[in-house]
Amino acid sequence: MQRKLVITLLGTGLLLAALPVFAHHAFSQEFDINKPLQLKGTLTKWEMINPHSWFHIDVTGPDGKVTEWMIEGGSPNTLIRLGVTKYTVKVGTELTIDAYQAKEGTNKAVGRNFTLPDGSRLFLALSGAVPGGAPDSPQK
Amino acid sequence: MNQRLLMSLGLALLLTCPLAAGQHVLKAGKDAVSIAKTSDKPYVVPKTPDGQPDLQGYWTNNTYTPLERPANVTKEFYTPEEALAAAKKSAEREASQIDSTPGTVNDVHYDFTQFGLDKSQTVLNSNLRTSMITDPPDGKIPPVTDEGKKRAAAKAAQRPPQSATYDMVQNIVIGSRCIYQGAGPPMLPPGYNPGYQIIQGENYVMILIEAGHETRIIPLDGRPHPPKTVREWLGDSRGHWEGNTLVVETTNFNDRVNFRGASENLKVIERFTRTADDTIRYQFTIDDPSTWEKTWSAELPFTKMDGPIFEHACHEGNYGIANTLAGVRAQEKRAAEAAAKKGAQ
Numbered sequence: 029m030q031r032k033l034v035i036t037l038l039g040t041g042l043l044l045a046a047l048p049v050f051a052h053h054a055f056s057q058e059f060d061i062n063k064p065l066q067l068k069g070t071l072t073k074w075e076m077i078n079p080h081s082w083f084h085i086d087v088t089g090p091d092g093k094v095t096e097w098m099i100e101g102g103s104p105n106t107l108i109r110l111g112v113t114k115y116t117v118k119v120g121t122e123l124t125i126d127a128y129q130a131k132e133g134t135n136k137a138v139g140r141n142f143t144l145p146d147g148s149r150l151f152l153a154l155s156g157a158v159p160g161g162a163p164d165s166p167q168k
Numbered sequence: 169m170n171q172r173l174l175m176s177l178g179l180a181l182l183l184t185c186p187l188a189a190g191q192h193v194l195k196a197g198k199d200a201v202s203i204a205k206t207s208d209k210p211y212v213v214p215k216t217p218d219g220q221p222d223l224q225g226y227w228t229n230n231t232y233t234p235l236e237r238p239a240n241v242t243k244e245f246y247t248p249e250e251a252l253a254a255a256k257k258s259a260e261r262e263a264s265q266i267d268s269t270p271g272t273v274n275d276v277h278y279d280f281t282q283f284g285l286d287k288s289q290t291v292l293n294s295n296l297r298t299s300m301i302t303d304p305p306d307g308k309i310p311p312v313t314d315e316g317k318k319r320a321a322a323k324a325a326q327r328p329p330q331s332a333t334y335d336m337v338q339n340i341v342i343g344s345r346c347i348y349q350g351a352g353p354p355m356l357p358p359g360y361n362p363g364y365q366i367i368q369g370e371n372y373v374m375i376l377i378e379a380g381h382e383t384r385i386i387p388l389d390g391r392p393h394p395p396k397t398v399r400e401w402l403g404d405s406r407g408h409w410e411g412n413t414l415v416v417e418t419t420n421f422n423d424r425v426n427f428r429g430a431s432e433n434l435k436v437i438e439r440f441t442r443t444a445d446d447t448i449r450y451q452f453t454i455d456d457p458s459t460w461e462k463t464w465s466a467e468l469p470f471t472k473m474d475g476p477i478f479e480h481a482c483h484e485g486n487y488g489i490a491n492t493l494a495g496v497r498a499q500e501k502r503a504a505e506a507a508a509k510k511g512a513q
Binding site for chain 2: 109
């Protein structure tokens with residue numbers, strides 16, 4: 029008898045970040061604790077790669093000038109298992125990202141929080157994500 | 169309702185509190201069944217087309233069960249209620265390991281929960297064991313030999329000073345350089361991405377390890393290990409069947425793996441036994457007289473999970489090394505410019 033128990037849980041409480049024992053590298057060496065920033069931009073590319081994924085966004089400044097930023101995020105493997113793909117996080121998605129800029133000073137940063145226009149947090153908001161593929165994924 | 173289901177429900181409930189996710193798959197391991205004294209019929213192990221016990225598929229060893237027994241615990245198995253309390257404590261500890269206060273060092277990081285990397289967002293297997301270690305009976309790694317202590321001290325003395333850890337690529341730890349991320353053997357759960365795929369042929373077993381994308385190719389034809397001069401990050405594995413159990417002996421580790429301080433003389437014996445459609449009992453014995461006063465053994469379940477596994481091609485996207493080194497060079501440049509400016513005044 030298969031005793032698989034699948035329970036869908038709705039997270040309603042305070043969301044706490046969990047740091048696994050194995051962190052890939054010291055992010056505070058790559059990014060500057062003294063350079064926090066908030067970026068609002070449009071997703072132009074999501075590199076779903078390891079050990080860390082990278083989000084490319086175009087940020088339009090007050091003068092109308094568009095600047096490209098690269099934002100480091102987490103390993104995409106579990107997201108993919110949960111059904112999150114490039115079809116669920118599409119190019120053109122508006123993102124607000126709380127970040128810390130790279131110490132080397134170019135337009136790179138680590139994304140502390142990724143927020144969608146409705147205020148929900150990216151990925152956690154994708155409650156339609158199911159193991160095996162997203163509903164609008166062409167593979168399914 | 170059996171104990172296993174009760175425990176699964178309880179775990180699911182407790183995990184709603186500290187951790188948030190869209191979907192969880194929770195299950196208890198074989199130990200929970202045996203402890204609960206349920207009357208399952210003997211499991212008939214499926215066979216491959218070659219007639220060998222079938223271990224194939226996607227598996228995970230994701231668990232909150234610690235390798236060593238906690239200091240305040242003296243028994244081998246928890247009651248289901250105690251297991252829930254211990255798992256809750258582990259989940260809370262996991263949640264408290266990062267301080268998300270802006271401007272703190274730990275805040276300079278992406279959110280593990282947003283990327284589903286906390287343990288509760290992968291199939292979580294759990295059992296009533298208080299530790300993975302089954303021998304010695306106290307659930308603790310045996311004392312380290314004098315030789316082992318001397319070797320550890322010598323290794324520590326060779327490490328670059330903290331200030332130079334990120335100064336050059338050779339000083340950065342091997343995990344960050346995508347060279348070796350603790351794949352084993354023994355195969356213990358990594359911090360995240362705890363997936364495995366087993367494929368069998370007539371004369372080989374292949375185990376793909378998700379974290380770090382390592383592949384173990386295990387010959388079953390009785391060939392000897394290579395000479396001692398051949399040393400490998402994952403060691404050299406040789407397997408054979410004992411009834412329904414795959415037994416794998418691994419030697420020839422290099423001197424940089426240092427599993428828990430082990431020497432390159434480490435020998436690992438693993439035993440894989442399919443105990444249910446969705447469970448492999450994984451046992452291992454650590455044998456290294458130059459490091460520990462006696463051998464020690466442990467056990468943990470591998471539980472079925474959905475595939476496929478996305479390739480953890482670590483080198484492919486490891487921009488972090490270049491960014492970190494560029495950051496150090498930028499800091500050095502700024503310091504030199506500041507010194508020159510001061511000198512000119």
